[in-house]
Amino acid sequence: MAGMRVAVFASGFGSNFGALADAAKQQRLEGASLELLVCDKPEAPVVERAREAGVDVFTFRPREYSSRETYETEILAELRRREVDLIVLAGYMRIITPLLVEPFYGRMINVHPSLLPAFPGVNGIRQALEYGVKVTGVTVHYVDGGLDSGPIIAQRAVEIADDDTEETLAPRIHAAEQELLPWVVSRIAAGAVQLDGRRVVVK
Incomplete structure (x- = not known):
């Protein structure tokens, strides 16, 4: 999608946001542009990262709203005003309701630190270690409203040492996340990702 407009949702340090910003600066996103950072923690380091990268920021404090839907209504209005094409969840630590998921289904992706469907939810790295698997990794998938349950776009394996x-x-x-996520965004921007039910084909 030439000129694809991207909004990144993040809550913390922003290493994945930084990887996307670097890829955009180096023109490795097939013309996609980072239009907005959405952050639920105004003091988070990712906010300063966005400002340094020249990306507009929308911050909010969830406790100041009566419900998730209330603040998501404001977010949705901002996304529509900016004509955002793709949402990238990059360390966004809040549950997203159907209010946002439904209008952006097939246009909202998440990066998760395990080889899904193994170890969904929080602490994917710890879960893999505690289970004793020999290989884990990262997954970029579409968001469908379930717990890390959407169709898988791409994965990268990482071996676990004893x-x-x-x-x-x-x-x-x-490091694997920071390589895989910009690559997936570039493929989506290039129109090279096809979603058919649960099957995703990346050309």
Whole structure:
């Protein structure tokens, strides 16, 4: 999709946002542009990252709203005003309701630190270590309103060493995320990703 307009949702440090911003600056996103950062924590480091990258920011404090739908109504209006084509969830730590999922189904993706469907939800890295698997990784998938249950676009495997801990494994997982997520966004922007039911074909 030439000139695809992207909104990134994030809550924390923003390493995946940074990877996307770097890819955009280096013209590796097939013409996609980062139009907006949506963040539920105005003090989060990702907010400053966005400002340094010249990306507009929409912040809010969930506790100041009566419900998720209330603040999502404001977010949806902002996304529509900016004619956003794709939402990228990159470390956004809030549940998203159908109010946002339904109008953006097939145009909202998430990056998750495991090889889904294994280890969905929080602490995917810890879950993999505790289970004792030898290989884990990262997944980029469409968001369907379930818990990390949407159609899978792409995955990258990361081997687990016998002496790995969360502290040693996490940097390799995050590095894989920062490679895979911009690549997926570039493929979507190029019109090379086709969604058919649960099957996704990337050309």
